[in-house]
Amino acid sequence: MEQPPEFVAQGESGKVCKLKRSLYGLKQSPCAWFGRFSNAVVEFGMQRSAYDHTVFYKHTNYGCVLLIVYVDDIVITGSDASGIEALKSFLGSEFHTKDLGVLKYFLGIEVARSKKGIFLSQRKYVLDMLGDTGLLGSKPCDTPMDQGVKLLAGKGEPFEDPERYRRLVGKLNYLTITRPDIAFPVSVVSQFMSAPTQTHWEAAVRIVKYLKGAPGKGILYADHGYIRVEAFSDVDWAGSPGDRKSMTGYCVFVGGNLVSWKSKKQNVVSRSSAESEYRAMAHVASEIVWISTEVWVDSEETLFNVSMSATTYATSN
CATH class of the missing domain: 3.30.70 (Alpha-Beta Plaits)
Structure with a gap:
């Protein structure tokens, strides 16, 4: 332990902190x-x-x-x-x-x-989430988001417990580690953390009900006999009804295995679908460069x- 930078006591720069309690709990x-x-x-x-x-x-x-x-x-x-x-x-x-x-x-x-490869899932995490939200006995939904619903900021009755909404969306964000199928709806409900409405809460609950249909779903990593970096991207031009920004989505495969994916709103408003497509390609290209320079891709075997x-x-x- 040592004195924090820029907070060294005058004339005592050579001294160190003396522990008066266990190491756990200290900010340093x-x-x-x-x-x-x-x-x-x-x-x-x-x-x-x-x-x-x-x-x-x-x-x-x-x-x-x-x-x-x-x-x-x-x-x-x-x-x-x-x-x-x-x-x-x-x-x-x-x-x-x-x-x-x-x-x-x-x-x-x-x-x-298994003989097929390594399977990653968050089954217990999903079941705990269903229990926390009281949806263990609910009926599963076929899709994580209703296509007919357009979520807007400030539209509808304010949700009575915003903190509960933030906790649920935070858990859903962590769940996207092994569930790329909910990446898009989770990115949508994440845009209303500051002032959620009842409509936003219902959209988040629908995602949880969708998870109930297959809580053990995850990602399988197998040996496909080759190592090649592949990527796919798409964009929903002006897909955000509130600010007309486009939604970018991409996924990256290494050796036929999905290793990276994202669904995110673009930072600026694109004036054409071609412009939004090029922005999506730029995002996925930077992800490919990052993955290709990682240490574990250096050796193909x-x-x-x-x-x-x-x-x-x-x-x-």
Whole structure:
């Protein structure tokens, strides 16, 4: 621990903070913990990704090793089995660690393996959401959004509990990690967080009812025998009825597996459908460049092997 920048006591710049309570609970604890952990991992020989500071990687003669950290939960994967074991031993010598085995559950995401590949879902997360909203006994909807409803800001009776609306939409946003089929309706209801109306709440509830029809739906990652980056984009020109802005949607595949998707309103009003299409192409092109420069796309033969051998790791400090 050290004194915060720009708040150093006069004449006491060489002194450090003395802990009078446990590390957890202090505002500086996440930064201090991650700083110590990252320094230790870099000392082992890992490199920090320039695109995500929570991702570390190392290339060896036998493949590569990847490490992802979230607070004190760690996922280690790679195509170099001996390198993974060496990293586990190193972490065990530096921290109080516990090997939880093959990855099954991480941050609300359930991981299942079969001969077909790896399947990611958030079934428990969906069921908990249905319970929180009192919709466990409701009738499922066939579609996540009614095409005949145009949502506008300030139109309709204000919703009595805006905070409840924000909580629900926030949960739906996190659910889009494994449910690209709700990306568009969630992006629409996210536009009315400041002052939701009863109509907006009903639209969000409809998404939850749609999820009830198949709470275990998710994404399957399989070996398709090739590694190629592909992307598809589309746009709904002037699709927003309130400000006439266009809605961009795109998805990116690596080796036939969906790895990135988004549905978002464009920042400016396009004067033609061609202009809006070019803006959508620019968005997806930048996403392709980002994915193509990521560390795990550098080696064409290791991408699937890396994804198939993920394990969970947990630490305590």
